[in-house]
Amino acid sequence: MPVGTQATVKAVLPEALKELGAQIILANTYHLYLRPGHQLVQQLGGLHKFMNWDRPILTDSGGFQVFSLGDLRKITEEGAAFQSHIDGSKHLLTPELSVEIQLALGSDIIMVFDECIPHPAERSYIVDSTNRSARWAKRCREVLPAGSRSALFGIVQGGMEQELRRQSAEQLREIGFEGYALGGLSVGEETSLMYDMMEFSLPLLPADRPRYVMGVGTPENLVEGVARGCDMFDCVMPTRNARNGVMFTSFGKVSIKQAQYRDDDRPLDPECQCYTCRNYSRAYLRHLYTSKEILASVLNTQHNLYYYQQLMAGIRQSLEDGTFTEFRKDFYRKREILTS
DSSP: OOBOTTSSOTTOOHHHHHHHTOOOEEEEHHHHHHTTOHHHHHHTTOHHHHHTOOSOEEEEOSHHHHHHTGGGEEEOSSOEEEEOTTTOOEEEEOHHHHHHHHHHHTOSEEEOOOOOOOSSOOHHHHHHHHHHHHHHHHHHHHHSOTTOSSEEEEEEOOTTOHHHHHHHHHHHHHHOOSEEEEOSOSSSOOHHHHHHHHHHHGGGSOTTSOEEETTBOOHHHHHHHHHTTOOEEBOSHHHHHHHTTEEEETTEEEETTSGGGTTOOSOSOTTOOSHHHHHOOHHHHHHHHHTTOHHHHHHHHHHHHHHHHHHHHHHHHHHHHTOHHHHHHHHHHHHTOOOO
């Protein structure tokens, strides 16, 4: 899912997103609550109309953004009290308010409000936080109106503790949700540990419901996540890297600012059929980036998002064909990287 934090996927028109293959995008509760305000978005017809996107939208609950505020927030049983990063104003985001905001935005998939646990953390803190997130999840379930058109996803926490992950998954299954996510990953842990948590946790979730790993990640993370049972991903990596001149290709990452591309007339990725690769050279992309031209962000982002969408489309096709094992081996062969 391309990330459109503030009701826009940076540097890409909604029409272009469709052409790139995006079926669903992510927007953020915390940011839209602070600016322009969920009541205004609702007044103007909801998020789909506001940003001219007629396909599904998933909204994060705001839990991760509050976690990122560090000393500017305080967690209690009621919710998360925090100061706005915009103007310093004080707010209290509760499970009930998070759902209220997401409903006002018109989200198709609502995430429960939870606390993202940092790594490393004291076990006592992890236990308390995991149990509190389960209670918050129940409050989110209770406040969502019966018959709502929005699906509600629960979020498994538990830090890097297997038994706490098991406990969290069991608590969420007992409450019952339309989909389930793994939270608290990609927060500084080693990649091998993240994969261990996926491998342990994903089979604990209902096989007939979507399983979503939040905030992940690299192309390798996506392939390995699917191998372990994940269905959905989101990450700012393709768009943020694009704006910083780093592109993902079939043969690995390319930093377009490097001098070796100054007179390189080849497309960024000869195997890619995106608009950027069909029409522009590496030399031109380097020129745009080093000249700080806005078009650099546009073309680079189009390529990275296309690459990610094609990667996932290829994975889906290989699963349908029963050839995912071969797909995975070929993916690494091109990068000369051994699978973990």
